[in-house]
Amino acid sequence: MSQTSSTGVQPRTQTPRLAWLSRPRSFTDSRRFFLFFMAAPAVLYVLVVGVWPLAQGFWYSFFRYNLIRPQRTKFIGLDNYIAIFEDRGARQAIVNTFQFTLTSVGLQLFFGFCLALLLWRDSRFNRIALAFLLIPATITPLVVGLIYKALLGADYGLIGYYLANAGIGPRTGLLTDAGTALWVLILIDCWEWTPLMALILLAGLKSLPTDVLEASRADGATAWQRFTLIVLPLMLPSIFLALVLRTMDAFRVFDSVFVTTGGGPNDATNTLMVLAVKEGLQFFNIGYASAIGNITILFIACMAAVLLLVVRRADVRINGK
Amino acid sequence: MAQVSGRQVFAERTAVLLITIVMLLPVVWLITTAYKPSNQIFSIPPRLDFQPTLDQFRNIFGYFDVVSLLRSSVAISLGTTVLSLLLGVPSGYALARSRSRYATGFAYFFLAIRMVPAIASLIPFYLMMRDIGLLGSWWAVVIINTMLNCAFVTWMMFSYFRALPRDMEEAALTDGCTQLGAFFKVAVPAARSGIIACVLFCVMFSWNDFLYPMFLTTLDSKPLSVALLTAYGTKDITWGSLGALAHFSTIPIVLMALFLNRYFVQGATNGVQ
Numbered sequence: 001m002s003q004t005s006s007t008g009v010q011p012r013t014q015t016p017r018l019a020w021l022s023r024p025r026s027f028t029d030s031r032r033f034f035l036f037f038m039a040a041p042a043v044l045y046v047l048v049v050g051v052w053p054l055a056q057g058f059w060y061s062f063f064r065y066n067l068i069r070p071q072r073t074k075f076i077g078l079d080n081y082i083a084i085f086e087d088r089g090a091r092q093a094i095v096n097t098f099q100f101t102l103t104s105v106g107l108q109l110f111f112g113f114c115l116a117l118l119l120w121r122d123s124r125f126n127r128i129a130l131a132f133l134l135i136p137a138t139i140t141p142l143v144v145g146l147i148y149k150a151l152l153g154a155d156y157g158l159i160g161y162y163l164a165n166a167g168i169g170p171r172t173g174l175l176t177d178a179g180t181a182l183w184v185l186i187l188i189d190c191w192e193w194t195p196l197m198a199l200i201l202l203a204g205l206k207s208l209p210t211d212v213l214e215a216s217r218a219d220g221a222t223a224w225q226r227f228t229l230i231v232l233p234l235m236l237p238s239i240f241l242a243l244v245l246r247t248m249d250a251f252r253v254f255d256s257v258f259v260t261t262g263g264g265p266n267d268a269t270n271t272l273m274v275l276a277v278k279e280g281l282q283f284f285n286i287g288y289a290s291a292i293g294n295i296t297i298l299f300i301a302c303m304a305a306v307l308l309l310v311v312r313r314a315d316v317r318i319n320g321k
Numbered sequence: 322m323a324q325v326s327g328r329q330v331f332a333e334r335t336a337v338l339l340i341t342i343v344m345l346l347p348v349v350w351l352i353t354t355a356y357k358p359s360n361q362i363f364s365i366p367p368r369l370d371f372q373p374t375l376d377q378f379r380n381i382f383g384y385f386d387v388v389s390l391l392r393s394s395v396a397i398s399l400g401t402t403v404l405s406l407l408l409g410v411p412s413g414y415a416l417a418r419s420r421s422r423y424a425t426g427f428a429y430f431f432l433a434i435r436m437v438p439a440i441a442s443l444i445p446f447y448l449m450m451r452d453i454g455l456l457g458s459w460w461a462v463v464i465i466n467t468m469l470n471c472a473f474v475t476w477m478m479f480s481y482f483r484a485l486p487r488d489m490e491e492a493a494l495t496d497g498c499t500q501l502g503a504f505f506k507v508a509v510p511a512a513r514s515g516i517i518a519c520v521l522f523c524v525m526f527s528w529n530d531f532l533y534p535m536f537l538t539t540l541d542s543k544p545l546s547v548a549l550l551t552a553y554g555t556k557d558i559t560w561g562s563l564g565a566l567a568h569f570s571t572i573p574i575v576l577m578a579l580f581l582n583r584y585f586v587q588g589a590t591n592g593v594q
Contacts, residue, residue: 034500035415042412042471043427049468050434053445060445118337121330129337131582135348138578138585140529142546143563143571147347150354150560158350158367165366191344196589203590252438255531259550276440281536286444293441300436 054297061291067284080291090292093263093270096182097299100271101250104189108246109239111190112197117227119198120205130202133195141192141255148188149175149260178268181261185269188256193249197242204238205231240311244304251300272296352572355564362561377561384562385548391569393459394528394544400463401527402520405470410516412471413478414508418487428479434472439532447536457539465533470523477522477591481515482508518588521581528574545570 061080065073084090115133119126136144151157154164154173163169170177174184208231216226254273257263263270263278272292280289354362355378357371381387412431416424446465450456455464489511493503509516531546538547549566578585 035419038411038415042408042475045408046434046468046472053442056445057441118333125334129341131579132341135575138575140546140571142531142549143567146563147351156363156367161367200590248436273440280444289444296438297441
């Protein structure tokens with residue numbers, strides 16, 4: 001406005017006024033109300049169907065509450081939580097869940113990265129191969145468990161029979177031996193999710209600045225130098241995103257464990273989810289199962305927090321923000 | 322990437338091809354068992370060759386009410402998908418466009434809900450459904466699946482809409498378009514591919530889900546995923562029927578994800594690029 005007046009042109013107050021008026025119109029009160037009512041149903045729905053049961057579960061966890069003997073319901077404070085840590089089976093489940101999560105996500109990260117590097121070159125061949133590689137991730141997890149249970153059976157299984165005959169592993173089959181069952185479950189998880197991990201990492205690789213890579217190549221950096229000095233640091237955010245996603249999922253593993261071993265033999269493959277489902281929906285031990293569920297949430301929240309902190313620190317270190 | 326020797330490309334492709342084949346062998350096994358006669362599935366030593374037969378398909382139609390199972394599965398995934406999108410797309414849009422400082426917080430709240438282990442809410446939800454008399458119907462499964470999936474859709478659409486420019490909608494609004502009009506005529510068409518990705522994932526999650534329907538449905542409302550477990554457990558029903566049943570339960574989803582691969586990739590890598 002000052003410009004128009006300084007040039008001596010007759011000030012046309014109308015135009016700037018209109019512009020000033022039309023600007024906030026894109027975000028008026030009606031817009032605000034509209035957006036509020038667009039978001040409200042979903043928030044309300046999740047509060048009623050998602051958060052309310054969680055709150056109830058939190059409440060139940062302080063009670064001795066068994067559906068088979070509801071008249072004996074009694075407030076017992078933290079006893080359910082103490083019972084988890086006193087019970088050998090439950091402790092085993094916690095250890096198993098962590099061992100499963102850390103090993104399986106670690107292996108997936110390694111193999112997924114290798115696969116992503118192999119698929120990096122953008123070609124029709126690689127795109128089609130990736131589409132087929134992702135098939136395991138789209139198969140019903142339940143069916144995945146059943147496939148491997150059948151393949152690894154020592155009696156008629158295509159893999160299990162020959163392994164047992166060659167004297168490799170236990171005679172009863174890999175899934176029925178306490179020493180090997182958890183490792184087999186880890187490998188099954190890797191089969192199912194490594195391609196997905198590779199997909200996420202590949203998306204990260206493809207968003208890397210190509211000029212930096214070209215420059216380093218022109219400067220004569222070896223492949224290994226390019227990988228450790230350029231690709232790896234730039235990939236850290238993608239790596240951590242993939243880790244967060246897969247860690248959460250692996251920690252909640254249920255379907256494949258439930259159908260292959262059911263937590264056995266002797267609790268060797270019991271995970272927190274399997275334990276909670278058994279206690280809650282088979283023995284109707286609502287209070288105890290709720291406590292296990294809450295502990296699982298707590299563990300997941302802690303891991304998410306740790307991973308998020310690591311992401312942020314890595315991001316700060318690399319991008320200097 | 323810059324010029325590379327044809328030899329290196331050939332080596333890479335061979336490696337990729339070998340990995341793909343090895344990874345897919347269990348899937349091939351699953352499909353082929355459906356065409357094997359039972360005595361050849363259970364032979365010692367196990368063998369790979371077989372005379373193709375359709376016996377297993379005849380068996381499963383004898384053992385299971387396949388039509389009823391399919392109906393339950395379709396009802397559950399259709400109901401879940403429609404409800405999740407109706408709730409999730411508008412809320413994702415609203416959170417992306419809102420200028421409130423709580424909007425991002427709410428978006429993260431939806432993401433967190435998606436990460437909660439199923440069992441923690443399943444037990445109280447089970448009791449809730451028992452009290453209002455919905456236990457045993459597939460409505461119970463739809464209700465809880467919708468909660469998880471609409472949280473997923475909200476998060477997906479939140480990040481999708483945030484990456485889309487606001488200009489078009491704001492132009493439409495200043496041109497006298499109604500708020501709803503700007504949403505349906507401008508924002509939704511622009512976010513088409515994100516919405517397709519959401520549909521794909523909702524169908525996949527709810528069709529493949531097994532924990533909820535196992536405890537929330539009864540004999541006549543159970544979907545295919547629950548029936549698969551029984552297909553395996555009983556003695557006279559064999560791996561063959563598992564393979565045959567998988568033709569209805571698993572293969573359609575796999576094919577859908579394969580054909581909609583672009584959207585699958587988009588949904589799975591949401592947040593990386």
